[in-house]
Amino acid sequence: MRSFRRTPAPQDAVDGSRADLRDVLALAAALGVVGASFGALAAAAGIPLPIVAGMSLIVFAGGSQFLVVAVVAAGGGVLAAVVGGLLLNARHIPFGLAMAPVVADRSLGRILGAHVLIDEAVAFSRARGTGPRARRAFWACGISFFVLWNVGTLVGTVAGAAVPDPNSFGIDSAFPAALLALLLPGLRVADARRVGLGAAAVALVATPFLPPGLPVLAGLAGLAVAGSAPASKAAS
């Protein structure tokens, strides 16, 4: 992520992109593993293979895909599953509002980029600012995550029960840790730190009481402590 001081500026940009690509591919590999476990779980729930593969291609939102499969596997209604999944994905509206200038300048780019706007891609590119490096990071994330997620799903549906529980590798802590690694540098700014702490507190308190997805949205209440922009941020 960091390059040596002595390196001249243009080289720096290349190094930065290379390091970014390495980090993106590491996350993509982890997503592939989770995709395989999704495929295996969905197949075990008796969902036909074309529908499992279609879900990863068309929905491409891991949390909601797991939710839908869990509801169906538990004998719940498909309607409830779909409504729950949509609720879980509602956070993508504010993500889109914040990410639009990074994703693309023209509508066509945004129409394509919308499909690969997922949490990890948002976090990753936001950690690279708002310039060309952030845009490259977004598309590198979007494309590689999409490919690995779908390849993983296919492998999982075919391998089925042979896929071990990814939690035994600690994959479930890899994603929050990756998010934190991407978020912590930005949280050095006072207003972002206040908002982040408020958001985490509200979401955690709300978790036992609200259906999946809403606690994270409730985290937007953290904006109540945004206050005014810190002088240092305005100057930079």
Add this chain to the structure above:
Amino acid sequence: MTWTAVLVLGGGTYLMRLSGLLLRGRVEVPAKVQRLLDLGATALLVALAATAALTEAGGFAGWARPAGVAVGALSVVLKVPFVLVVLLAAGTTAGLRLLGVP
């Protein structure tokens, strides 16, 4: 699970993703609003990280996961490279589970 369900979930999710991206293009966003949009994304991502680190199905996720995430966070503070942060977090959680920590 039917194709209709997949298409409704996929279509709805895509439209939500697209609406934010396209709305931003048509509306002139003042600096103050832009700051709130950026902070809003931060709020959602931190809330996501916190709930993913600590909770599972509406309850506590057990100690192995938050311990791994804490090791990850500590290594971020120590400026460990990103890939290693992720591996340390996963390794800690996997190791604790091997030892029988839930």
